[in-house]
Amino acid sequence: MQAKKRVSIADIARQLNISVTTVSFILNGKAREMRISDALIKKVETLIQQTNYQPNALAKSFRTGKTNTIGLLIEDISNPFFAQIARQIEDNAYKRGYRIFYASTENSIEKAREMIQLFADRHVDGYIITAPAGIEAEIKTLIEMKRPVVLFDRYFKGLQTSYVGVDNYTGTYDAVIHLLENGSRNIAFVTTDSAQSQMKDRLAGYKKALQEYGATAYVKKIPFDGQEGKEVTRHITAYLHSKSKVDAVFFATNYLLLRGLEALAVLGKKVGEEMRVVSFDDHEFFALFNPAITAVAQPVPEIASQLINLLLQELEQPDIQEKQFIQLPATLHVRASSVKKTHNAHVNN
Amino acid sequence: MQAKKRVSIADIARQLNISVTTVSFILNGKAREMRISDALIKKVETLIQQTNYQPNALAKSFRTGKTNTIGLLIEDISNPFFAQIARQIEDNAYKRGYRIFYASTENSIEKAREMIQLFADRHVDGYIITAPAGIEAEIKTLIEMKRPVVLFDRYFKGLQTSYVGVDNYTGTYDAVIHLLENGSRNIAFVTTDSAQSQMKDRLAGYKKALQEYGATAYVKKIPFDGQEGKEVTRHITAYLHSKSKVDAVFFATNYLLLRGLEALAVLGKKVGEEMRVVSFDDHEFFALFNPAITAVAQPVPEIASQLINLLLQELEQPDIQEKQFIQLPATLHVRASSVKKTHNAHVNN
DNA sequence: CTGAAAGCGCTTACAG
């Protein structure tokens, strides 16, 4: 298979008439520690250059049990939010000598379970996970086995883990307050029926804001199982049709916004005029919609860098047992869709 | 580190008073071939269940040189097109027992080179690569070393490789014909100055269509190096401002469309009325723009499945030397932005 | 300061 036989530590040692031990020490920067003579170090380093010696990472991993690999388990890599996070994690990880195995769970507990098992088989050094509901037990096992794990996007109450995510509660609260301040009093909240923490926190933020204004809650939970897009649009259409007083909608995810806009088109409701709209999770394209869509933006770079920082910290200092729970602030990007009396401008950012 | 010591083949053999050879054969489905007795097979299988034996993938990979890992080198995982491809490749690969290492190149030749090296270090079994310009030599080396490689999105003339991509030439040709048929005669083509094949093919398709109608070419090549978005917008604005006869624009990528829409907004040109617009690469959100954007869609699932098929074929039949060059048809999704006399409808798909 | 050797967990050619 190999074009040429790769040169090994043994080859180097043989050519120099020294032991593999010495070569290995030099390779691993333990030369000083082992008080190997400078002359010998030079000789070895020169030969390594000349022969283009490449350590066999497989042998090394096998021997040490460390693979310099991180298992990244996300809901769906083709979702722009997760794709961006993945991108940044990748960058950070590579810079620090780690590679990424990734897999999408599609929020399926079976798939997540299988992937965690696969990652374990491959001896990943640590895990970054967006956990589907119901996977607590497996996460718990990993932690009990002292595997470094950082959750993100959603967490489990009562499970002591490191976690990084946006402050869903406050982010939603602020957005709903914004709608209330703009005069809406009948604000619908369109969400999924998922029991995941991030969805619950968004709902809680919405309710809290309403409560402060004494406004009525209109909550529509869309069944979460693999619903077709059209089906979701139909659900939203029917709901908004039945609640004729509703004058604003907060969509708890990007995806629901998409369907919601379709629903509003079906109902002939003009976004921004007859119906104010806000979405959770911003998107580069939202500024180009007409009207431009107001959205709660997650701090993607911060989330990604905190994730990898926490994980590497756990990796490199396995003794420190303190789990960190990090919530980062969201930012409300106000655009035409949520502001009173807006007429369809062109681009509005 | 390990919570408990993992059970090994040797443990199994010892407990049953047989040799590791026998256990290994049974584990690898060579029991029949080696004519091991059914009774023994049963005994071994039972013990494997009981002890929850998990083969050490690291040891196996080290020994066999096979890692069941694919290196996926893409331009940018956070680009929706690539993210979708990655998603589908992941699905296919996992089903067939392979894991993915991925990395984004950002079209940097240095980064690509480094990543190929890293993948090689990790002994990936095969490569799927969106190649930045100038990386031919490295790709050639991989092929000479008999490493399975499949390129996608762009290829190199004169480099014999397996390749999967959309038919950029015809896809663009059809879209420009569509604009011509709708009455546009001064159609601009906004592209990058990249020398990559897919960009060249798109340009060629544009020119061919113009030629058939005897129309004038208006080609604007935006410098490709890490330009800020605002800078790109400015380039496009200036160009379109200077070419007042232009009544339609084909944007050679999604990203350029985005900037182009901003430019048109700056110029106060109404998309679909004063200026017809088409983009290469469709996006779920384009149907929700106002007006909805006409786009050339790539067949993402087909591209992904062909990619993984080709690669696994090369992996599993390393002797077959025939490289396959696969071009898949694009689909033009006609929406309001490119059709004559459209007034801003709501949703139009 | 440096070396000889064991061992990580597998696979497989060889032998009987």
Added chain:
DNA sequence: CTGAAAGCGCTTACAG
């Protein structure tokens, strides 16, 4: 039909 043993390329405790 099954086993004893070598060897993949490393790291590292032990010895001197």
